[in-house]
Amino acid sequence: MGRYLVRRSFSSLVTLFGVLTLVFFLVRLHPGDVSLLYDDPGMDDAAREAIRRAYGLDQPLASQYVLFLASTLRLEFGSSFSHHRPVAQVIAETIPLTALLAGAGLFVELLAGTGLALLLDRRRAAGRGTIAGTCVLALHSIPSFWLGLVLVAVFAHGLGLLPPSGAGPPGAAAVHLVDRLRHLLLPAATLGLAGAPAIARHLAASLERVSSADFVRTARAKGLSPRAVLLRHALKPALLPVVTIVGLSLPLLVSGALVVEVVFAWPGMGRLAINALHARDYPLVIACTAVAGAAVVAGGLVADLVHAAIDPRVRDAHSSDRVGRP
Amino acid sequence: MSGRAAAVPLAVFGVLLAAAGALPLAAPFDPDAMPDTAALRVLPPLSTAFRVARRDRPDVWATAVTTRGDVLILERAPRPLEVKLSDLSAPVESRTFLLGTDQLGRDILSRCLSGSRLSILVAGAAVAVAALVGTAVGTLAGAFGPRLDAGLMRVTDVVLSFPRVFLVLLLASLFSRSVTLVVLALGLTGWMGIARQVRAETLSLRAREFALAATALGARPARLALRHLLPNALTPVLTEIGLRFAGALLAESSLSYLGIGVPPPQATWGTIVADGRDSLATAWWISVVPGLFLVATALAVGAAADSLRRALIPGARR
Numbered sequence: 001m002g003r004y005l006v007r008r009s010f011s012s013l014v015t016l017f018g019v020l021t022l023v024f025f026l027v028r029l030h031p032g033d034v035s036l037l038y039d040d041p042g043m044d045d046a047a048r049e050a051i052r053r054a055y056g057l058d059q060p061l062a063s064q065y066v067l068f069l070a071s072t073l074r075l076e077f078g079s080s081f082s083h084h085r086p087v088a089q090v091i092a093e094t095i096p097l098t099a100l101l102a103g104a105g106l107f108v109e110l111l112a113g114t115g116l117a118l119l120l121d122r123r124r125a126a127g128r129g130t131i132a133g134t135c136v137l138a139l140h141s142i143p144s145f146w147l148g149l150v151l152v153a154v155f156a157h158g159l160g161l162l163p164p165s166g167a168g169p170p171g172a173a174a175v176h177l178v179d180r181l182r183h184l185l186l187p188a189a190t191l192g193l194a195g196a197p198a199i200a201r202h203l204a205a206s207l208e209r210v211s212s213a214d215f216v217r218t219a220r221a222k223g224l225s226p227r228a229v230l231l232r233h234a235l236k237p238a239l240l241p242v243v244t245i246v247g248l249s250l251p252l253l254v255s256g257a258l259v260v261e262v263v264f265a266w267p268g269m270g271r272l273a274i275n276a277l278h279a280r281d282y283p284l285v286i287a288c289t290a291v292a293g294a295a296v297v298a299g300g301l302v303a304d305l306v307h308a309a310i311d312p313r314v315r316d317a318h319s320s321d322r323v324g325r326p
Numbered sequence: 327m328s329g330r331a332a333a334v335p336l337a338v339f340g341v342l343l344a345a346a347g348a349l350p351l352a353a354p355f356d357p358d359a360m361p362d363t364a365a366l367r368v369l370p371p372l373s374t375a376f377r378v379a380r381r382d383r384p385d386v387w388a389t390a391v392t393t394r395g396d397v398l399i400l401e402r403a404p405r406p407l408e409v410k411l412s413d414l415s416a417p418v419e420s421r422t423f424l425l426g427t428d429q430l431g432r433d434i435l436s437r438c439l440s441g442s443r444l445s446i447l448v449a450g451a452a453v454a455v456a457a458l459v460g461t462a463v464g465t466l467a468g469a470f471g472p473r474l475d476a477g478l479m480r481v482t483d484v485v486l487s488f489p490r491v492f493l494v495l496l497l498a499s500l501f502s503r504s505v506t507l508v509v510l511a512l513g514l515t516g517w518m519g520i521a522r523q524v525r526a527e528t529l530s531l532r533a534r535e536f537a538l539a540a541t542a543l544g545a546r547p548a549r550l551a552l553r554h555l556l557p558n559a560l561t562p563v564l565t566e567i568g569l570r571f572a573g574a575l576l577a578e579s580s581l582s583y584l585g586i587g588v589p590p591p592q593a594t595w596g597t598i599v600a601d602g603r604d605s606l607a608t609a610w611w612i613s614v615v616p617g618l619f620l621v622a623t624a625l626a627v628g629a630a631a632d633s634l635r636r637a638l639i640p641g642a643r644r
Contacts, residue, residue, distance in 0.1 A: 018484030023496065030500045037500075137632065141624035143576040145583045146599055146617035149606060153614065157607040164607070254489035259580050263603075273492065274584055277499045285499045292492040300487060 004308050004315035012301040017069075019293035024068050027286055028061070037282040038078065051078065077287035082279040087287045091269060095291075097167055098268035101191065102257050104184055106246070108192020109253075113199025114239075120204040121211075121230065136197045144194035144256050148263035151186050162186055165265035187264040191256050195249060202245045206238040213237075240311045247303025250296045258292075338630035339568070342623070346446040353436035354421075358591065362387035365402035366423075366431030368609040373423050376400075378409060379416040387431075391418055426611040428601055434612060437598055438619050445594040446623070448508055449575040453567055455513025456574070457520055461556070461563055464524025468559070469532060469551035479525070486518040490577065491584075498586040508587050512574055520566050527559035561638055568631025572624040579620055595620045 030037060038051050052058050055078070056067035071077070077087035116136055123133075156164035164186075168179040210216060211234055219233045220226075258270025265271065269288055276284035308315040350357075360366075365387040366375060376391045378400060386407060388400035393411075398418070400407040425435040467478040485493075494511045501507050531537055532555060540554050581587035582596030583603075590597070595616040602612025 014480070015484055015487055018480065019488060022484055022488065026493075026496055027500065029497075134629070137628050138621075138625055141572060141576070141621050141628050143579050143583075143596075143617070143620060143624075145580055145596075146613070146620065149599065149603060149613045150617070153606050153610040157610070251487060251489045255491040258489070258491045258495075259584065262584055270491075273495055274586075277495055277586065280499070282499060285496060289492045289496045292489045293487070296487050296489055 005305065008301060008304055008308070012297050015300075016294055016297045019297060020069055020072055020290060021065075023286060023290050023293065024065055037286075054078070072290055077290075078283040080276070080281055080284045082276065082281040082284065087283050090272065090284065091287060091291055094267060094269040094272045097266065098257055098261070098270065100184065101187055101261065101266055101268055102253055104188035105191030105195070105257065105260070106253060108188050109195040109199055110242075110246070112192055112196035113203060113242075114235075116196060116200035117203035117207060118230065118235075120200060121207045124204070124208065136200050139193065140197040142194070144190055145259050145263050147193060148186070148190040148260055151190060152264070155186060167266050183264075183266075187260050187266050190263070191253070191260045194256050195253060198249055198252070199242060199245060203238060203242050206241050207234060210234045210238045240307070243303055243307040243310070247300045247307070250299040250303070254292050254296055338626055342446060342627065346443050349442045350440040353433075353439040354424075355433035355436040357432065357436040357440035357593075360430045360432055361385065362402075363431040364404060365389065365400075366427050367403070367429050368605065368612070369423050369427040369431075370609070371424060371426040371434075371611050371615075373426060374420055375423065377419045377421060378414065379419075380409060380413050381415040383413075425615045426609070428598075428612045429605055429609070434598070434615050437593060438595065438616050441593045441595050441598055441616065442619065442623075444505070444588060444592055445575060445578065445596070445620070448505060448512075448578050448588065448594065449571055451509040452512035452516065452574040452578065453570045455509060456516040456570060457563055457567055458517075459513065460517035460520025461524050461560070463517065463521040465528055465551055465556050465559070467521070468525040468528025469555050470547055475525070478521075482518045482521050485515070488515075490515045491580070494581060495584075495586060498581075503586065503589040505588055505592065508578060508581060512577055512581075516570060516574060516577070520563055520570070523562040523566060524559050527562055528555045531555050531558050565631060565635040565638055568627055568634055572628040572631070575620065575624050575627070 027037070038055060038057065055071075056064045059067075075088045077091075079085065080087045080090050083090045116139075120133065120136065152164045155162045162185055163183050166183060168183040169176055207230075216229060216234050219229045224233075254270075257268065258273065260266065261268045261270040262274055269291065273285060273288035273292075275281075276288065304314075355361075361377070362385070369375065369389070373389070376388050377385055378388060378391070378398065379385050386400060386402070386409070388402045388407070390401035392399045392401075396411045398409045398411060398414070400409060423433050423435070425433075425438070427433055428437070463478055463482065467475040467482075493515050497507065497511045528551070532550075537550060537554055540550050545554070578587060578594060579596030579599065582594050583600045585600070587596055588594050598616035599613045599620075602609065602614075602616075605612055
């Protein structure tokens with residue numbers, strides 16, 4: 001485990017380095033003078049000079065790059081024009097809410113994905129896989145922002161059951177928690193249902209592989225009902241590769257969270273990034289992009305380590321770090 | 327069997343392209359015209375309205391028309407209007423707004439039909455860019471040795487591990503909004519899957535006898551890659567394109583919804599959905615209807631791509 005952990009962490013570090021490099025050079029694609037991006041119209045010349053020096057914008061590209069990496073790793077992203085506070089502080093306030101939404105979305109995604117996969121597997125066993133497959137494809141073809149709007153129209157405006165937007169008042173009192181959960185339900189469902197088809201497909205394929213294994217045949221030969229074979233014997237080993245799929249689908253989850261946050265006015269990092277874009281608050285946009293990329297790399301690392309912890313074959317068998325990637 | 331199975335998806339793509347060209351022509355109303363915003367705003371689907379043409383004055387619309395003597399009483403927001411029969415320049419004409427109207431009194435069906443062209447074209451162009459870049463990167467990685475391969479695949483991993491929307495967001499903040507930017511942003515964030523498939527295919531082809539024979543006959547790596555490996559590695563690209571098209575269609579609509587897609591006044595299905603989000607409580611159809619166009623198109627293309635894949639690649643599973 002130790003060697004796998006070191007190797008996998010190192011590979012993540014390289015990817016993180018790549019992500020930050022990509023952000024740096026994308027920003028340098030800006031057709032005008034890059035230092036203009038950091039110019040707050042309200043600043044005086046002395047402050048402007050100070051910022052230019054802090055980012056090394058008066059220096060050659062190479063030293064700008066080194067300064068960018070160094071300041072990013074120290075979480076110094078500069079000052080937000082629209083919030084008039086350090087960018088790191090502004091982002092830090094939104095991260096718990098985005099993490100809550102992404103976590104709840106992931107939960108729904110796994111739940112719905114497993115349910116769909118079991119359905120797919122039963123239909124396949126009965127030789128009628130097409131209809132269930134089409135349902136999964138249909139769910140795959142629904143854009144999450146539109147699904148969110150439809151859910152709001154039905155459950156918030158139509159039936160009046162749930163709040164249409166926002167995250168509820170801050171605070172951890174019991175009343176607030178219930179309120180927060182009520183606000184969380186629709187966004188989490190939207191995010192989860194958008195990711196469920198991918199999980200369902202992979203899990204169904206994994207179930208199909210497992211169902212021809214010897215231990216499943218033994219379970220069947222013992223006279224267990226198909227249901228017991230599926231739920232008690234086949235499902236657990238089939239879920240193992242799904243951990244990797246979750247890690248690989250994290251970029252989708254984070255992208256989806258941004259869209260869902262905008263649809264439901266959920267005050268997380270994605271909504272912050274979009275508002276920063278419309279306010280031309282470049283330091284905030286750049287920092288949000290870097291943080292989102294880094295979060296995905298970290299999440300992928302966690303997923304792979306979890307996979308290795310519960311499945312020893314992973315850490316022993318593979319020498320490459322691109323384990324299990326399709 | 328396989329020929330017939332491949333014919334269906336190809337027919338779907340053909341129909342789609344024809345639709346992109348022809349659908350805007352089928353619009354019953356001018357998609358951008360606002361003939362009478364006050365009277366026609368947020369009419370629900372299947373509403374009928376009446377156009378009253380007056381002499382020397384602009385046309386007015388009404389949701390109901392009654393006569394009292396020689397005066398027409400037009401029921402319309404904000405208050406009824408009376409028009410003398412003698413002032414009419416043409417008979418009153420009744421028109422049905424099949425899918426309702428938006429806040430500016432524009433016909434939703436016409437807007438969706440005319441939005442189909444840009445939606446489909448942007449998605450198609452984005453997929454073309456993605457296929458081009460992906461094929462190039464995949465061939466370079468697969469055919470020109472392990473060092474280039476390792477480097478390019480590392481880059482692919484980095485871009486792949488980036489949440490796509492954030493990447494597009496960064497690009498959108500740096501450049502002014504345009505259709506070209508949307509196409510490039512979607513294409514340059516969507517090539518990685520294709521690159522991996524082409525690379526895998528190229529690597530396996532490179533070990534086959536015909537490739538060895540070409541090398542033995544003195545073909546240089548570039549010639550081997552372009553003349554022998556690339557043409558044979560294109561099958562997965564062909565099937566990927568269909569799947570990616572549906573993805574690009576949905577991604578473009580998400581960007582348009584977020585306000586970083588195609589700039590107004592041009593409209594795609596995503597922009598029309600976004601137009602309706604503030605009126606969702608009172609006029610759900612403005613947002614819901616264009617979404618149905620999106621879902622139907624993505625589903626048709628996705629299903630077609632799926633069956634094309636099963637027809638072209640033996641042993642492919644769902």
